[in-house]
Amino acid sequence: MLLSFVLAAAMANPSDCDICDDAQGAAFGLCNAYCCAIDCVADPAHPSCETLLDNYLDLTGEYPACEVFEVTVTATADDRLDLWIDGAPVSLPNGNAWSRSDAVTVELNPGWHTIAAKGTDVARVISGFRAEVDIDGTLAYATGDGSWTVYPTYPGAGWEQPGYPTAGWNTPSVCADASPWGTYWPTLLSGGPSKWVWDTANCRTLGQAWFRLDFEL
Numbered sequence: 001m002l003l004s005f006v007l008a009a010a011m012a013n014p015s016d017c018d019i020c021d022d023a024q025g026a027a028f029g030l031c032n033a034y035c036c037a038i039d040c041v042a043d044p045a046h047p048s049c050e051t052l053l054d055n056y057l058d059l060t061g062e063y064p065a066c067e068v069f070e071v072t073v074t075a076t077a078d079d080r081l082d083l084w085i086d087g088a089p090v091s092l093p094n095g096n097a098w099s100r101s102d103a104v105t106v107e108l109n110p111g112w113h114t115i116a117a118k119g120t121d122v123a124r125v126i127s128g129f130r131a132e133v134d135i136d137g138t139l140a141y142a143t144g145d146g147s148w149t150v151y152p153t154y155p156g157a158g159w160e161q162p163g164y165p166t167a168g169w170n171t172p173s174v175c176a177d178a179s180p181w182g183t184y185w186p187t188l189l190s191g192g193p194s195k196w197v198w199d200t201a202n203c204r205t206l207g208q209a210w211f212r213l214d215f216e217l
């Protein structure tokens with residue numbers, strides 16, 4: 001009965017919200033009720049939200065569109081960056097170019113997520129990792145803000161996977177002297193709030209460093 005009322009309310013104002021336009025049939029009704037008529041993102045404690053979400057998940061196997069986050073990772077490392085999002089490797093056209101960042105956008109659902117990055121130096125001058133993470137177009141995390149963790153030696157198999165235990169990992173150090181990078185700031189990161197970081201503030205240890213950002217949406 002409540003669900004019928006909610007669906008009727010959603011259908012009464014279909015133009016108020018177009019985020020569910022890609023959903024079909026019953027899924028459209030459930031999405032519209034969840035995202036628009038009630039706005040469960042703003043009012044998750046509403047008594048109908050849990051049922052609506054369960055029904056939508058059962059019907060489609062996916063979250064309603066208003067519970068999908070657009071996450072953009074912009075990053076580079078001196079000299080090489082390898083990147084994983086939720087354990088899956090990401091192809092980086094500029095992975096071997098320290099002065100050029102890559103920007104990768106993925107859609108993620110509510111819950112915990114992991115961005116993993118391996119920085120590799122090729123024994124040249126200085127080493128560093130730099131990254132910014134936007135959620136739905138707003139900067140959420142940047143290297144140097146204390147949100148990342150780092151491990152100075154190979155952490156072991158599965159280190160890039162969600163749920164990998166990071167006890168004993170450290171907060172990356174902001175590189176004390178960024179002058180070797182001069183004015184060659186990586187494109188897309190230029191002027192951003194991120195800092196060059198590594199496992200020590202010296203940033204002359206070269207070698208490799210392993211980074212993780214575990215965050216909840």
Ligand SMILES: [Ca+2]
Pocket residue numbers: 075076077081094095096097098099100101102
């Ligand atoms: Ca790069």
Ligand SMILES: [Ca+2]
Pocket residue numbers: 078079121122123124125126127
């Ligand atoms: Ca280097």
